[in-house]
Amino acid sequence: MTAKAAAPRCAERVLARIAAREARIRAFSAHDPALLRREAACAPAGPLAGLAIGVKDIIATEDYPTGYGSPIYDGFHTGADAACVALLRAGGALCAGKTVTTEFAFFRAGPTVNPFDAARTPGGSSSGSAAAVATGMADIGLASQTAASLTRPASYCGIVGFKPSYGRYALAGVKALAPSFDTLGTLTRDVATAARADAVLKGPLPGAPATTPRAPARIGLCHTPWWNEAEGGTRRAMSRATALLAAHAAIEPVDLAPFATGCDLHATIMGYEAAQALAWEYRARRALLSPQIAGLIESGQRIGDDTYRAALVAARALRARAADLFGRYDVLLAPAAPGEAPLADTGTGSPRFSRLWTLLRLPTVTLPGFAGPSGLPVGVQLLGPRDGDERLLGHAAWAEALFPARGTPPHGDYP
Amino acid sequence: MTAKAAAPRCAERVLARIAAREARIRAFSAHDPALLRREAACAPAGPLAGLAIGVKDIIATEDYPTGYGSPIYDGFHTGADAACVALLRAGGALCAGKTVTTEFAFFRAGPTVNPFDAARTPGGSSSGSAAAVATGMADIGLASQTAASLTRPASYCGIVGFKPSYGRYALAGVKALAPSFDTLGTLTRDVATAARADAVLKGPLPGAPATTPRAPARIGLCHTPWWNEAEGGTRRAMSRATALLAAHAAIEPVDLAPFATGCDLHATIMGYEAAQALAWEYRARRALLSPQIAGLIESGQRIGDDTYRAALVAARALRARAADLFGRYDVLLAPAAPGEAPLADTGTGSPRFSRLWTLLRLPTVTLPGFAGPSGLPVGVQLLGPRDGDERLLGHAAWAEALFPARGTPPHGDYP
Known part of the structure; x- marks a missing residue:
């Protein structure tokens, strides 16, 4: 299929899926079939031809409104x-629409439901992008993470989440x-698509995607200092993942006790x-x-300047210490979330299992393939050294092949 | 004078100055007396009451248009x-208007002239903020620096420029x-005003300004590896400044040869x-x-991914090395620009003497008080360690008192 044909076919594929699913999922804050078809008619050839993106609504778009999940910016x-x-459009991708974000990418949830159970949260803050990708309404969901906003929805929606090294995109x-x-x-729904998008997003012009699966020699197993907060689903996912990886690579527990302050440091810096x-x-x-957001701002206003600056210094020290870890391990395996997606009326889930990694600015790939006691998706994450994004994507592609296939949401006919 | 009275008086003072000078200087891209008076009528009390800001037009404002110096964003x-x-408005400051920036804070100059000589550039890219502050049309000019965009206009317009540590504001x-x-x-026109603004800009709520002049024990004298590009005005300013400081503190030359790659690393990272x-x-x-800007983008597109990432690694190594320097020196003294402001038809001046310091992410205060062969202002800069902003402001206040008073532009009646 030529690139010229790929774009209109992609548009119709995505439009059919949106027509079938969006009324229930509510992943989009703005979507216009006419806009999508018009873009498809004149999309450039490129490495992402035939793929549709969903754009988290904290990210500006020329054609659609950008609301940041807040009534302040309505329309x-x-x-x-x-x-x-x-960059993605120049690479040939089409924009399926803007996807629901929590308010300013913090805690107040939007209308999106979890594709596996409408009573559950899809996770925040990249809620709409995750649900759209899980249900085939988009192929690449643009997402962001300040605490756990990408890893958590990836885990809850049973898809791949790639948070690159801080500053890469x-x-x-x-x-x-x-x-x-x-x-x-x-x-994305697989690591290969994350790697294709990475090759376009990482620089001014597309590079070569890191698509070769690559076995790591040594894996560090991180139960983390917050393991007591891990529920049954995450405990089982971690032991199954460990067993699957241990058949092919050395894996040994890592003591993260020296990093136990990471969560509090993260909360201090984020609030300020x-x-x-x-x-x-x-x-x-x-x-x-x-x-929720007024509370975050007001608690941030109460953080003293000295406390904040001391936290920055302590964070830098932990980053240096994390770099040492990767002298011993090629990748780390860690929980992605406490367990299955919680009920929507309890919020968008706990950020606990991502705060440290976000503080450390490490790249992470969340992989699906596991399920909790209610049959809902539970992911695990692989982490690499800062700026080792390409290698990490290779290791993730290798692990993905060893893990069970991701589950697909009910109501059938999913990609 | 109460804060309530300070704001309208500030507005009228600035409006009178704008009425007298703006037609010649052309510092503003947008200015509306009615808006300023309306803001003055309901300005909050705060540590910046009685001060007016000029906002570089790459910075968003609710009331004025934001044009980024580009016809793309006209209106x-x-x-x-x-x-x-x-933050500045919450601290009681009034907004006098948007000030001219070069296109996207790069090289294409706007209409602003140098207040000391209309045939000369005010320096870029913070051209309007510098000219407005030099002529009393604003008290605090918001400015930014990616290469030399704050230090250079401060030097050319004979005012104080404070570029804090990377990430502070x-x-x-x-x-x-x-x-x-x-x-x-x-x-600003003096270090004390920079410190007052800093106390408001550095955090979510105003803190205490670093106003106490503080003598450094040891000063490092940095002629830099680019000293052969220094013109007579800068050579004389550096020797006068050295002599004035040497009477009160130990000063010794610093060999910056290990940092000579800094300019090229900066250009690589910036282009990409x-x-x-x-x-x-x-x-x-x-x-x-x-x-100009298309050329920057196209040259950035030609920079290989590996070249860019190697430059990031090399830049980090230089930053670590710079931190060691401040084990030996409290502050560094360095040129702020090659010399006097060049003729406007040659551009906005060379960024040479700032690229390294921007790469190193160090805080810098440019101080006026010297003049070149044509009688135009020439500044020098003092640098402190990363995140040592308060101490640096204290040292700068101390040096400011030892240096000659800044010159004021011709046509009299300046603050």
């Missing part, structure tokens, strides 16, 4: 694509929450920086902020 | 203040050029990242880009 038009969207046109951590990444980044919304539109 | 409204503007709402370097800072950050403008609006 707001930036008039320009974020750099990541422009350009953030121009992406709403800031906590600049020390804000990281752009992707949600969010209170700065959202200064205008708090000053000029306070009545339109949810109690 | 564009973001509908929200950047975090820095919101929130960039939310500021157009990205090269995220590894983009740093927000201020232009600018090509990413401006991907949409290049893809969708190429015809509206100047040859």
